[in-house]
Amino acid sequence: QVQLVQSGAEVKKPGASVKVSCKASGYTFTSYGISWVRQAPGQGLEWMGWISAYNGNTNYAQKLQGRVTMTTDTSTSTAYMELRSLRSDDTAVYYCARGVDYSSWGQGTLVTVSS
Amino acid sequence: QSVLTQPPSVSAAPGQKVTISCSGSSSNIGNNYVSWYQQLPGTAPKLLIYENNKRPSGIPDRFSGSKSGTSATLGITGLQTGDEADYYCGTWDSSLSALFGGGTKLTVL
Numbered sequence: 001q002v003q004l005v006q007s008g009a010e011v012k013k014p015g016a017s018v019k020v021s022c023k024a025s026g027y028t029f030t031s032y033g034i035s036w037v038r039q040a041p042g043q044g045l046e047w048m049g050w051i052s053a054y055n056g057n058t059n060y061a062q063k064l065q066g067r068v069t070m071t072t073d074t075s076t077s078t079a080y081m082e083l084r085s086l087r088s089d090d091t092a093v094y095y096c097a098r099g100v101d102y103s104s105w106g107q108g109t110l111v112t113v114s115s
Numbered sequence: 116q117s118v119l120t121q122p123p124s125v126s127a128a129p130g131q132k133v134t135i136s137c138s139g140s141s142s143n144i145g146n147n148y149v150s151w152y153q154q155l156p157g158t159a160p161k162l163l164i165y166e167n168n169k170r171p172s173g174i175p176d177r178f179s180g181s182k183s184g185t186s187a188t189l190g191i192t193g194l195q196t197g198d199e200a201d202y203y204c205g206t207w208d209s210s211l212s213a214l215f216g217g218g219t220k221l222t223v224l
Contacts, residue, residue, distance in 0.1 A: 035213065037160075044117065045152075045160065045203055047213035059211055095159055100213070101150055102205070103171060105159040 002026040004096050004106035011112045012086050019082040020109045022096030029077035030054045032099040036070060036081045038092040039108075046092075050100060051079060086113045118143060119204055119216035126222040127194050135189040135219045137204030143214055147207045149187040151180055154201045154218075163202075164189065196223050 007021040022034060036048040049060035051070040058070050069082045079096055093108040120138040127133040137149065151164040162171055164180035167187065179190040187204055204216040 037213075037215075044218040045205075045215040047215060050213070061212060062210075097160075100207075101162060101165045102152065102160070103162050103165070105161065108159050 002098060002104040004098065004104055006094075006096060006106040006109045009110040009112070011114065014087055014113055014115055016086050016113075017082060017084040018086060018111050019080055020094050020096075020111070022079040022081070022106050024077045024079070024098070027098075029072075030074055034070070034072065034079040035097045035100060035102060037095045037097060037102070039095070040089070040092040043092075048081070048094075053079065083111075086111075088113050117217040118208070118214050119206065121202075121204060121216035121219045123217070124220045124222065126224055128224050129194050129196060131194050132190065132192045133194060133221065134191075135202050135204075135221070137187045137189070137216050139185050139187075139206065139214075141185055143185075143206050143208045144182065144187055145185040146209070149180065149182050150205045151178075151187075151189045152203045152205060153198075154203065156200070160203065191221070194223050199223050 003025045005023045010018050012018050030053045033050050033052045035050045038046050051058045053072045067084050071080045091113045093110050095108050096106040098104040125133050148166045152160040153163050154160040163178050167182040168180045177192045181188050201218045203218050
């Protein structure tokens with residue numbers, strides 16, 4: 001069965017960076033892209049961007065351009081999302097999801113930004 | 116403020132039917148497929164409906180989706196207490212950015 005397993009919770013100070021991982025199993029990793037979605041406490045879903053696991057092409061949300069980088073490691077079927085220059089309003093649960101229809105989701109990674 | 120507009124909340128009694136609307140524009144819903152997601156409390160979202168009206172395997176036929184013009188609707192029949200969750204619509208815009216509605220909290224009275 002398809003599984004996406006994310007790395008654990010992180011606490012960061014403002015201005016720092018965070019890198020969240022998402023390890024895929026149960027399907028051919030390079031056949032689907034990985035999307036990243038975040039959810040601030042008590043808020044709705046916010047799309048962050050997408051990366052092709054086949055060729056590494058990316059499409060980032062305009063709001064995050066310049067602060068976010070998505071990568072993949074096909075040797076380990078793992079996707080990564082790095083967010084830099086963290087601010088308090090980046091505090092959220094970060095999800096990875098398979099493809100562009102989000103047919104499977106990771107369990108989420110809580111990133112807390114606090115001084 | 117989400118580009119896709121959903122009612123903040125809906126409610127109905129067990130066994131009844133409820134619909135959740137998602138309103139957009141010609142630059143998003145009007146020219147793209149719509150998906151629906153269910154998020155149970157404290158869990159990750161789950162895909163309920165894709166390509167406007169298709170259900171992934173394992174999703175009961177109590178859940179249905181439709182689209183007309185620049186709006187989409189999620190229908191749930193035979194409501195159960197386990198259906199209490201937040202529901203989100205999703206689509207794409209003309210710049211290939213994904214969009215989500217603001218979410219609708221379903222209460223089964």
